[in-house]
Amino acid sequence: PSDTLRAVYNVVFSFTGTAGGDYEKVSAGHYRYAGPGKGRYMPVRFLPFAERHAFANVAVNGSLTGDLSVAGEYAASSFDRNTFSALDDADNDDGAYDVALRYAKPGFSLGGVSVASLGLKVRQRRTGEHFNPPERFNEVEFDRNWNTGGKRAGSDLLRDAELNLSPVEGITLEGYTGNLKRGGEFSSERYSSTLRAGQDLRYSIEFLRSDDDASSLSGERLRQEGSGRVVLGRFAPRLVYRSERLTDRQASAGDIRPTSYAFGELTPGVSVDSILDITFSADFGYRRDDSVRDGKLTRAVESFFQTYGWKYDGGGWVNSILDLLLQKRQFDPGYAQRRTENTVLVRSLTRLFPWDRAVQADLYYEVSPEQSSRLERLFMQVPRGTGNYRYAGDLNGNASVDEPDFRPTRYDGDYMLVTVPTDNLVPVLNLKSSARFRFDLSRLFTPGGREGGRFLSPLSGETYVRIEEKSADQAKRNIYLLKLRTFRDPATTLQGSVLFLQEVNLFEYDPGFSVKFRFQQKRGFTRLATGDEAVFSRERGVRVRWSLGDDLSNQAEFRHQTDEVSAAAG
Numbered sequence: 001p002s003d004t005l006r007a008v009y010n011v012v013f014s015f016t017g018t019a020g021g022d023y024e025k026v027s028a029g030h031y032r033y034a035g036p037g038k039g040r041y042m043p044v045r046f047l048p049f050a051e052r053h054a055f056a057n058v059a060v061n062g063s064l065t066g067d068l069s070v071a072g073e074y075a076a077s078s079f080d081r082n083t084f085s086a087l088d089d090a091d092n093d094d095g096a097y098d099v100a101l102r103y104a105k106p107g108f109s110l111g112g113v114s115v116a117s118l119g120l121k122v123r124q125r126r127t128g129e130h131f132n133p134p135e136r137f138n139e140v141e142f143d144r145n146w147n148t149g150g151k152r153a154g155s156d157l158l159r160d161a162e163l164n165l166s167p168v169e170g171i172t173l174e175g176y177t178g179n180l181k182r183g184g185e186f187s188s189e190r191y192s193s194t195l196r197a198g199q200d201l202r203y204s205i206e207f208l209r210s211d212d213d214a215s216s217l218s219g220e221r222l223r224q225e226g227s228g229r230v231v232l233g234r235f236a237p238r239l240v241y242r243s244e245r246l247t248d249r250q251a252s253a254g255d256i257r258p259t260s261y262a263f264g265e266l267t268p269g270v271s272v273d274s275i276l277d278i279t280f281s282a283d284f285g286y287r288r289d290d291s292v293r294d295g296k297l298t299r300a301v302e303s304f305f306q307t308y309g310w311k312y313d314g315g316g317w318v319n320s321i322l323d324l325l326l327q328k329r330q331f332d333p334g335y336a337q338r339r340t341e342n343t344v345l346v347r348s349l350t351r352l353f354p355w356d357r358a359v360q361a362d363l364y365y366e367v368s369p370e371q372s373s374r375l376e377r378l379f380m381q382v383p384r385g386t387g388n389y390r391y392a393g394d395l396n397g398n399a400s401v402d403e404p405d406f407r408p409t410r411y412d413g414d415y416m417l418v419t420v421p422t423d424n425l426v427p428v429l430n431l432k433s434s435a436r437f438r439f440d441l442s443r444l445f446t447p448g449g450r451e452g453g454r455f456l457s458p459l460s461g462e463t464y465v466r467i468e469e470k471s472a473d474q475a476k477r478n479i480y481l482l483k484l485r486t487f488r489d490p491a492t493t494l495q496g497s498v499l500f501l502q503e504v505n506l507f508e509y510d511p512g513f514s515v516k517f518r519f520q521q522k523r524g525f526t527r528l529a530t531g532d533e534a535v536f537s538r539e540r541g542v543r544v545r546w547s548l549g550d551d552l553s554n555q556a557e558f559r560h561q562t563d564e565v566s567a568a569a570g
Contacts, residue, residue, distance in 0.1 A: 004391075060073070371427060429469075494527050
């Protein structure tokens with residue numbers, strides 16, 4: 001209606017999933033018609049059903065012999081998704097069971113050969129189609145490990161066996177075989193083996209085959225992973241290898257489906273242990289990712305990366321850590337919409353505390369690439385009297401409830417202003433850096449002593465600077481090199497701030513008399529969906545404390561504070 005103050009109906013939009021609605025969200029309270037099935041929102045309100053959920057579980061464990069044990073578990077659930085309806089109540093109840101037999105034999109002789117240990121486990125688990133436990137009972141990667149595609153139709157019957165053999169101390173061989181049947185149309189078989197030699201050598205291989213008769217799909221996956229390390233004095237070269245190839249095919253046509261993929265990664269490296277109190281590590285890696293194009297797996301992207309780690313801990317007064325990642329991703333020309341990407345991730349932390357901590361310094365610097373969302377200001381309705389804004393009507397005459405229509409109020413507000421992220425993500429560099437310096441001259445000069453600088457002993461203080469910036473600046477060197485003149489730029493900055501703090505103390509630790517001088521200033525900028533917001537605050541103050549004996553003390557404080565917020569409508 002034209003008079004939004006007296007409106008009696010509020011249109012509510014609900015998220016319906018990708019390509020499940022007719023509208024797209026522009027900002028809070030603002031939706032644009034995109035066409036049938038081309039959006040993610042609909043002007044509907046989803047009503048929750050009244051549900052009833054009951055669950056019971058019992059487990060039994062026992063030892064048949066000293067080396068043989070058995071474990072069993074049974075669970076039953078009853079889940080009525082809509083207690084107001086009697087339809088489909090026949091599938092509310094179901095159950096599940098899990099039975100396992102374990103054999104563990106330490107230190108024995110087999111055919112005249114000494115064996116350090118042997119372990120064997122066989123298991124059968126059945127899960128009813130309508131079984132609904134109160135929490136997840138499968139591992140997070142269950143559907144991926146068995147290539148089920150997330151389909152849930154029919155009960156699960158899982159049979160598997162595990163072997164753990166240690167022929168000698170330090171060498172372990174692990175084997176696994178399993179079969180999963182879901183309903184009468186899906187089955188999957190998985191085999192894996194792992195060899196370990198101490199902590200320095202490991203290799204594992206896994207093969208999986210799945211068949212889905214309902215969709216005429218079949219899949220095969222081969223996964224390998226290995227790592228090795230050799231210690232040569234202070235040097236420890238190492239090698240890590242990982243590869244995986246999943247091929248999903250349509251049984252009728254034999255074509256490779258888009259869900260197929262492959263990758264391989266090789267990473268040699270070396271670490272150097274404590275030379276002149278310095279520990280160093282370096283890794284150089286290559287990775288290739290393949291995707292389906294023109295009905296076959298072809299190269300999609302090649303990645304070259306380097307990681308360096310440096311740590312210094314010496315002298316008892318200095319610590320320093322530096323981590324550096326350099327990565328270059330080259331996309332195949334067939335992916336015209338992607339270009340070569342260069343990534344640099346840096347993290348550094350240095351701490352200094354010389355002269356019996358008379359001076360302390362902390363230097364922190366971190367830059368990381370990430371995906372960030374633009375922020376928007378949202379007015380949330382709250383009980384009257386608990387908010388600090390009220391809706392004054394369609395003051396700007398655009399027939400939409402937006403930010404200019406709200407006015408601040410002191411006592412009768414029924415709206416509160418919050419800042420929430422939008423759905424649109426953009427690549428940005430996230431910079432976090434700070435420097436803190438603290439001095440305490442009483443640790444250098446004894447009060448009342450004969451040193452020339454003894455009159456400086458009452459002085460102590462702290463200087464702190466913090467710079468944060470989330471920027472989409474294409475000239476990345478501006479962020480890495482801390483070119484402050486490019487920070488808080490409305491054209492590139494999503495969020496940024498600079499904070500400066502200076503404190504100076506006289507007789508800081510004297511309970512009888514002390515004085516503190518404080519200066520703090522902050523400048524900030526935030527790009528919102530409704531417009532940009534700039535913040536400036538400054539605080540200047542003096543605090544005096546004194547005590548006249550144990551029974552009388554006093555504190556006087558003077559503070560002058562300035563707060564400014566400027567925002568322009570977007």
